[in-house]
Amino acid sequence: MYPQTRSEYRSSSPAYSSSASTDFPQLSLFSSHQHRNSSTPFSTSSNLPADWEHLDIPDLLRNANVRNLYQKYQGANEKVAACFEDKERLLWQVNELQTELHILRNELMMLKFNPMQNTATAVTQTAPGMASPLFLQPSSSRPAPRSLALPADMPKEVLWTFADAQACPGIVTDTNKCRPKMAQCIRRQNGEIVTANEYSAIQACGKRLVATFLDPLGLPANRAQYGVKKTRTYYAQNFRDIWRTVLEKIEEEEPLVALCANKWKAEYLLASLLRHQGAISGSAASTPGPTIPNTTKNAGGETRKRANVNPEDNKGGTSKRQRSDATSERTRNESDGRKATKSPKFRYTAQEGTNGENAQAEQIPPPTTRSLPVEVQFIHVDQKILSLKDFPQIGDAQKLLNAMNESPNFQDGTPSKNVIDLITRMETADPNASTVDEDNTNASWGHLLYTGGNLIWRNVLTDWEAIGNCATVARLLAAALRTCKIARHLCFERRVDAPSFLSDIYLEQIVEKIWSLWTDASKSVAPPTGQASNAAPLNGHSVVTNSDAEGLAAIDRDRVNDMLKQRNLTKEKLKSWTDLHQIQVVSKKRDAVKAELVTAILGSGICFTVSGFQELLDLVAKKTDSLNSKKGTAIG
Template sequence: MSSTYHSLHLTASNYPNLDGDGSDAIPGFNFNHTVGSNTPPRPPSSSRYHDFPTRHPSKQDTLGPPIEDLPLEVLLRNKFIKKIFQDWQEAAAQVTKSSQITQNLYEENIRLNKEIQLLRQGGLQLPHMRYPFPHSYMYCSLILFRALSSQFAHSRTASLAPSDSISNSLSPINPDFPSSSTSFINTQPSARPRHLPFTVLWTLADCADDPDIGITSNNTSQPSMKSALREADGTMITPEKYSEIQSDVIALAGSNLTTLPDPKPTKKGANSKPPTRSMTWYKTFHRNPWNNVVSKLERRHEVLRLCGASWKAEHMLSAHLNAASATAKKKRTGSTATKKTKGRPRPCQDGSSEDAGSESEDDEHQHRAASSKLAKRPRSKSQQEEDGNHTTPKKPRGDADGEELGPQEKDNIDIKDVFGLGDPPENPPPPPPKKDMINISGIVVNPSPSLKRDFPRLANATALLDRLQHIFNHPGPNPPGTPDRKVLDFISRIETADPNSPTLSEDDKDAGWGHYQFTEVGDCATAYRLIAAALKTCRVARFVCTDRKLMDVKSYLSDMYLDLLIEQLWDLVKDIAIGGTPEKEVPNPGGGSDGVTGSELVQGLTVELLKAWISKNPAIMCSSKRPKKLELVSAVLASAHIPTAGDIQLLQSEKSTKAK
């Protein structure tokens, strides 16, 4: 081989296997020459860069274009170049996707910064939120880290968008989608945060110091949740929001708690009673479902999170469960009484019961044998009664006390009782009355005639209304101010009160309807509205007791509150300096002897009081010997002796004295 240096230049003519199967290790070179061969290898040659003498100087090669000038489709015929090109394409795609993810994360970082600024401008304290919002840069770094980890863990061509990283990668720490297996509740601290006012009622003990709750010594641990739920500024929630919370409580409890099975009973026997599904029961046997329901309630309603140890959400659930358990218990009691009255043993021809066992048959056989021996001797009545009492038929199996139901049947009854789908008993006992939905939308009051007709004993009622009307028409030098927000909320709470609410305590039901307190009033229009709301409360109390057939009710708590309201309002307005000339003289307390007022007062009297008034005034003539109320009223109004409000009070006092 020549020692002359050759300048190597690859051409297309030197690539015999460029589109072949690549049998040559390096295309363009012939490796078929072996050691010891007489034929020397043929080196490549070039005419443009021919700086060395060839073995055959007279022979010139026909040269092609250089490799850098070849088109791509020609180069890709070689499998090595094709593999390099495919790797480059895949790397370029990865770089493009990474750039796109980086750009999207940058835009999401800007959006999150704007949201944080808006929240801070709105006065929201981020550190005191239930789930504190993370710092934007840390948050985006975490998203990017999880995105890259997920990308390299699955495949090189996998892509991950920002929405996927939030919903999939961060789902274990997302508070809105907790794991179904966890039951941990991230409760608020026991101490009230400094930025919240005292009226938020952070702990249950705070309710005792709040005047709007009205906690007494009998219900220290059961405050009225309608008044206890407060916004972040300490104001009460609206009735619409409270109804929404109640609906969610009923729905979540019905779908997650009432369907849970009962634990295995430890007490065996026919007298075992079904357990009462209260808050303590669920915390004892089903702690995880209970915690999940409490957590869902607090996520849906922010007002339930404004407390320590989640007591507001738990009290809402407890009130609903207690009402549902009481309803189910009453229905079970009614069905048991119906079975006892209907399931009597059917008598047979021989005088024994149909379900009697072998013992009654043996007793009957013995009595027949004894009676056959003593057939000729007459028996006394005591012996007959003794023989009759000796054969006592057995109680049928269907009438056994404490009859247990199967688990499936018991669950069905509980669900029907909670949602009111159970069939009423055929012959329910009179007590307790049937708790149906009561519609009070048709009760409308007008303070002026309603007070005079329905409550004639309130001496200051007529004077108060006339005084308010006169103050409204002639404000004077010191007109009344605007009503306080508390009294408007108070009137709205009275006007929208629902006697069908399951959260009512025993102090607020039936004859105790109207358990409320009084606050600042404001102007005359608000006073009128407050009187109308109190009157409606009195009518609703009477309507509820009448609908539920509570005939033994003799007094109503709402009447006492109406009396207190009239007296307090009268004390406020009777000494107010008014302007202008009154259109008519304001009647004094106990007055009202004019024709219109006297007629309405007489029509509101009972028959007993009318007869007592006629007996005091012999000049009043009544034609009938047994007159009815209409005839008595006509006779009194036709005479010159029409009773005034003071006369009626005197009659009522005399009646109460005689009753004692």
């Protein structure tokens, strides 16, 4: 008969120690070597089967100690399940309180905006996850829209319509005509542009209105808009009335912003501020999805991190693929919001003037502001050509630097005043200046340096005569490289995630332009007529004669390529020439073949210079003379 109680088990087991715990038997109790196929799993004797660990659970539960331990386990499991349900219920109550907090904040905001507003006219939406109620002005109290026609007492320079701004030079760029420079759009009644201090005051007014009326807004009624970046389009679609109210408010406080039709200046000014604010806060600027607890028990439910969706990050306007990706991200964020309550490392913040729905990970540091001054005086780029070679190759940069190193005195002249002014502006530019707006800093730093005012780089770098000499090119490239380094340093210090830099694009375009001017100037160089073969050396090499060069003005890629492929110019000669000029040859084999050497020589650009072309002609001539001497010896 099996023991049913603890006392019976203790009395029938002499191996059980009286000093042991009353809940767990000692290990000596299970030291029996009895065979598993015993007639009974447990017996009243002092020994148990040696392979007791292979017994089934019903057989193990016949033991009072095992049964007691199993009952404790079930009780603890039930307590854990009850605690989990309490947690889910408390989180749901937190969400309801946060929704109510949004409602109260919006009521307070609108009462501050219009103290005489009758609260009975409010449009109330109290369902969880729906938009917060908005206390709006009656439509009869709104000012009548201004006419599209320019008033008779104002000049056209006021930029009455957005089309006038697009037609004005310097207001918009060719790449993005829908993003005007608002610092130049805000003007007085006589068409004069406001000063930098006045524009800063207007920006401060707009930021205050955004923080007062737009930032505290709750979730939109459209659930598809959860996680969408807060931009002009977001507020115009989801909170149309409050958006129009803010536009009227900024025109009321800043009359210069109202000098336009259809409030386009106020709208684009607020759009610029929202874009700036979104770049600062990153994911914090996006509307958070509601946290809906899932009461269904999920054994392996992991909490997935909610991705940041920024549909406007791609400023270049690429394909539809990215828009569809952003949509799928928003859909995934909406579904992930139901699991967000599972994470124990999230804290809920409900500070005044911020979104109470924000749930941020504690390990994420707060982002810095984009207007934070950054020290850039220590950034320096050496103007020496050999130092410039250390930077990564961009397009024709390596060809240009090699050619400049071979011919440092190539067509020496005096650079034009515009070129010097352009370089000086790039060298002395300060990204912390008050005149630099948010559209021309960080990843966009350098745009005004290359295109501002009358010094547009394409109009300045017209020909080699305007550049003057190689020293000017080296100074220009050093200033451009410094601009690239400053842009990266600004993004690093201000914690701006920049996938690309505008200064890199300008650097590549400038290098291509200078290399094109160099090759055009090289084609225009011709040796003196009637030059003797023993004339004075040029740059340490023999001067090209008329019989050899047949007019150096005709140097081009095809001619050099044909000369390098001549049979009497062996790969050993070409290998020694590449070693002399430190030209890197990429080869699939241990020893480079002649075609690979020719490709490397053409890619270096040295063969297109006067001295480089002369050296190759000397190699061809020496090899030809050697072959002729060998043939003469054989005939003799």
